[in-house]
Amino acid sequence: MKVVKTIEEMRRLRQQTRGTVGFVPTMGYLHEGHLSLVRRAKENDTVVVSIYVNPTQFGPKEDFKSYPRDIPRDLAMLESLTDIVFMPEDAEMYPAGYDTWVEVKGITEGLEGATRPGHFRGVATVVTKLLNIVGPTRAYFGQKDAQQVAVIKKMAVELDMDLELIACPTVREPDGLAMSSRNVYLDPEERRGAAVLFKALTLAQELWKNGEKDADTVLHRMMALIKQEPLANIVYISIADGKTLKDVEEIKPPALVSLAVRFGKTRLIDNVVIG
Amino acid sequence: MKVVKTIEEMRRLRQQTRGTVGFVPTMGYLHEGHLSLVRRAKENDTVVVSIYVNPTQFGPKEDFKSYPRDIPRDLAMLESLTDIVFMPEDAEMYPAGYDTWVEVKGITEGLEGATRPGHFRGVATVVTKLLNIVGPTRAYFGQKDAQQVAVIKKMAVELDMDLELIACPTVREPDGLAMSSRNVYLDPEERRGAAVLFKALTLAQELWKNGEKDADTVLHRMMALIKQEPLANIVYISIADGKTLKDVEEIKPPALVSLAVRFGKTRLIDNVVIG
Numbered sequence: 001m002k003v004v005k006t007i008e009e010m011r012r013l014r015q016q017t018r019g020t021v022g023f024v025p026t027m028g029y030l031h032e033g034h035l036s037l038v039r040r041a042k043e044n045d046t047v048v049v050s051i052y053v054n055p056t057q058f059g060p061k062e063d064f065k066s067y068p069r070d071i072p073r074d075l076a077m078l079e080s081l082t083d084i085v086f087m088p089e090d091a092e093m094y095p096a097g098y099d100t101w102v103e104v105k106g107i108t109e110g111l112e113g114a115t116r117p118g119h120f121r122g123v124a125t126v127v128t129k130l131l132n133i134v135g136p137t138r139a140y141f142g143q144k145d146a147q148q149v150a151v152i153k154k155m156a157v158e159l160d161m162d163l164e165l166i167a168c169p170t171v172r173e174p175d176g177l178a179m180s181s182r183n184v185y186l187d188p189e190e191r192r193g194a195a196v197l198f199k200a201l202t203l204a205q206e207l208w209k210n211g212e213k214d215a216d217t218v219l220h221r222m223m224a225l226i227k228q229e230p231l232a233n234i235v236y237i238s239i240a241d242g243k244t245l246k247d248v249e250e251i252k253p254p255a256l257v258s259l260a261v262r263f264g265k266t267r268l269i270d271n272v273v274i275g
Numbered sequence: 276m277k278v279v280k281t282i283e284e285m286r287r288l289r290q291q292t293r294g295t296v297g298f299v300p301t302m303g304y305l306h307e308g309h310l311s312l313v314r315r316a317k318e319n320d321t322v323v324v325s326i327y328v329n330p331t332q333f334g335p336k337e338d339f340k341s342y343p344r345d346i347p348r349d350l351a352m353l354e355s356l357t358d359i360v361f362m363p364e365d366a367e368m369y370p371a372g373y374d375t376w377v378e379v380k381g382i383t384e385g386l387e388g389a390t391r392p393g394h395f396r397g398v399a400t401v402v403t404k405l406l407n408i409v410g411p412t413r414a415y416f417g418q419k420d421a422q423q424v425a426v427i428k429k430m431a432v433e434l435d436m437d438l439e440l441i442a443c444p445t446v447r448e449p450d451g452l453a454m455s456s457r458n459v460y461l462d463p464e465e466r467r468g469a470a471v472l473f474k475a476l477t478l479a480q481e482l483w484k485n486g487e488k489d490a491d492t493v494l495h496r497m498m499a500l501i502k503q504e505p506l507a508n509i510v511y512i513s514i515a516d517g518k519t520l521k522d523v524e525e526i527k528p529p530a531l532v533s534l535a536v537r538f539g540k541t542r543l544i545d546n547v548v549i550g
Binding site: 106 | 282286372373374375376377378379380381382399400403404407408410429430433434435436437
């Protein structure tokens with residue numbers, strides 16, 4: 001496994017690579033969710049993983065500085081799975097005077113975009129940069145960040161990027177909590193309570209299976225369930241069209257049921273797709 | 276020479292190409308300025324020229340519909356110089372619901388950007404798309420559109436695009452008028468008067484050579500010269516830092532002297548670089 005810290009060196013290695021390249025962009029502090037993407041990426045001849053906590057996708061009041069980092073642990077986890085780890089530095093990714101941005105409108109307006117202004121501009125920009133540097137045949141993203149997946153897919157198609165994007169299923173803890181680097185922020189009591197996100201999503205799926213098509217009814221049942229958890233503060237719950245990500249009144253598959261919930265200072269997200 | 280109208284076919288041809296690829300993106304209605312770029316592009320193993328009048332870089336009141344087009348003439352001019360002509364269609368470049376944009380801030384605020392809001396967002400977006408489709412080793416642009424060259428260079432560097440951008444000198448008519456597809460709009464009297472643009476730029480260069488460093492003094496002399504031409508209506512005249520494109524008070528090389536002047540409904544631009 002080669003660890004590469006400059007764009008020039010990454011490009012040089014890429015030019016020497018023959019066959020297909022699978023790419024998994026991450027912000028590090030890896031968990032089983034990331035590793036499931038890396039394992040899937042092994043369907044390519046070469047696997048590249050990037051570790052880069054991208055400053056431009058964090059709002060000024062968000063957790064960029066405190067975002068968990070543990071490079072030695074990450075590298076140990078990747079050692080047997082990855083050919084190249086790309087860890088660029090801020091000064092090279094965003095030199096002084098940096099001023100070019102990729103923006104996907106429309107589907108970025110609701111959900112995470114509404115509560116994290118500028119977030120998806122930062123995501124779309126850094127993913128474009130990383131894809132241009134790494135030049136993969138296929139890139140892998142986790143379905144846990146459903147809106148991110150939708151944004152990156154739309155961007156890649158509309159900017160005519162020549163690669164395949166693959167979304168992989170969310171990996172969960174035994175109690176259903178979606179794996180996330182931010183779970184480390186939770187104290188034991190919050191951690192127990194956080195299982196309520198997936199319970200609420202499971203409830204939505206069950207109601208749909210039992211014939212309930214009214215979004216408001218399902219949302220109210222989910223909300224009532226979450227409110228039984230005293231530490232949970234709902235940021236949003238949404239049932240949206242799976243393609244436009246606009247809220248719907250009547251549930252028609254594919255529909256994205258998604259939510260953001262705060263536990264203390266920790267903001268967790270999760271989703272399921274109905275249909 | 277192959278003429279290609281779909282993105283899929285262009286990609287297929289590109290994948291079959293070995294060696295270097297030189298790319299000249301144009302809006303067609305070709306003139307000697309374009310051909311100078313194509314001839315330069317022959318330093319590559321394969322030459323690709325695109326002809327596409329990009330709707331997203333025209334303002335709602337601009338000349339998108341009336342922009343001159345003559346595909347048979349363009350193809351005849353390219354026949355002996357070009358391997359592939361790529362002519363995509365609007366429906367494939369911007370399908371319904373298209374919503375992804377590339378934007379360079381800062382250097383797009385003044386000059387053309389100030390008088391043509393949204394213009395450079397359209398340019399940056401379509402150039403990103405074309406570069407992703409064609410995958411050139413080198414791309415060629417005319418220095419006549421100095422701000423466009425600066426925007427595309429900044430974009431390519433900041434989005435880590437893996438290619439070389441080459442700006443080629445402005446090609447001029449015998450009286451100094453910069454070649455432009457829009458020159459065809461000029462009636463004979465306007466055409467004669469249009470020589471004043473390059474006369475004013477030449478005056479700026481001479482004043483600088485004679486030791487004049489005060490931008491206001493030079494601008495006033497240029498303005499006085501242009502006002503002697505009764506059909507000329509100045510949109511802007513600027514002396515700017517060659518890198519930031521911000522107006523300067525004291526001329527220091529490299530400085531960009533640029534202007535936009537209307538003759539009737541026709542808007543002409545030109546520039547020289549001092550130093």
